[in-house]
Amino acid sequence: MSERRKKPEADAATGLPSGTPEEYETTIDLVELMYRLLASWKMIVAAAVALAVAFGFYTLCFVTPMYEATATIYVLSRSDSAINMSDLQIGTALTSDYIKVFDMWEVHEGVIANLGLPYSYAQMRDMLSVTNDSDTRMLDITITSDSAEEAATIANEYANVASQYIAETMSTDRPNIMSTALVPANPVSPNKTRNVLLGFLLGAFAAAGVVTVRMILDDKYKTADEIRKYTGLITLAIVPMESSDVTNSRGKSGNAGKVRRDSGRRKT
Numbered sequence: 001m002s003e004r005r006k007k008p009e010a011d012a013a014t015g016l017p018s019g020t021p022e023e024y025e026t027t028i029d030l031v032e033l034m035y036r037l038l039a040s041w042k043m044i045v046a047a048a049v050a051l052a053v054a055f056g057f058y059t060l061c062f063v064t065p066m067y068e069a070t071a072t073i074y075v076l077s078r079s080d081s082a083i084n085m086s087d088l089q090i091g092t093a094l095t096s097d098y099i100k101v102f103d104m105w106e107v108h109e110g111v112i113a114n115l116g117l118p119y120s121y122a123q124m125r126d127m128l129s130v131t132n133d134s135d136t137r138m139l140d141i142t143i144t145s146d147s148a149e150e151a152a153t154i155a156n157e158y159a160n161v162a163s164q165y166i167a168e169t170m171s172t173d174r175p176n177i178m179s180t181a182l183v184p185a186n187p188v189s190p191n192k193t194r195n196v197l198l199g200f201l202l203g204a205f206a207a208a209g210v211v212t213v214r215m216i217l218d219d220k221y222k223t224a225d226e227i228r229k230y231t232g233l234i235t236l237a238i239v240p241m242e243s244s245d246v247t248n249s250r251g252k253s254g255n256a257g258k259v260r261r262d263s264g265r266r267k268t
Contacts, residue, residue: 047207055199065187069151155181
């Protein structure tokens, strides 16, 4: 649907509408907008394809692929397994304690020293992610790195260092390593398909926005009905515009006629 443009009030003395066209309310005819978008489909598709190619090129050439590797440890102690299995609240509290262990500088320092890594504690925290699925005693230790081998190596080392640190400092059994991290074959980011699709959609929306803005800014009256509707004036006559092709063809035919008449006069 489209908004109605306020019809100007007629002047009492002249009977003509008062005010200027700029004072009237702007309207958007959705039907006309649809036709303009359809008429500009080539421009819209070209802009969408161009931005999709640009996004794809940027993703391939300028975005560094990132890899993730995950090791899993089981934090249930054998000495109090019966109590913990019967009381999920106690298990949740213990799991939260074990997650906190991975914030300790001693754990980061142990991993850095064992592997000879050039990273700081802050960089290690940014690479590390420790999660726990609900109602389980398993911690997933995930490392994100631009090297697949490095991600797997660091994840496994965190599992070993954290397990040993928990056993020594919390006076409990050492958590078991349920799963070691494998070297990932494919990067988790960037998502090339998503980026290309995003570029395509942004290009299409941008081109459609340009068409819409042009339509809104176009305040010319194109038909007699629009003049009568928005100004209240009566159209006395309509002069059709001739295309350049018709004018040129008429000019050529007129010149040909003159040549023929001149040639006839010369013969006589």
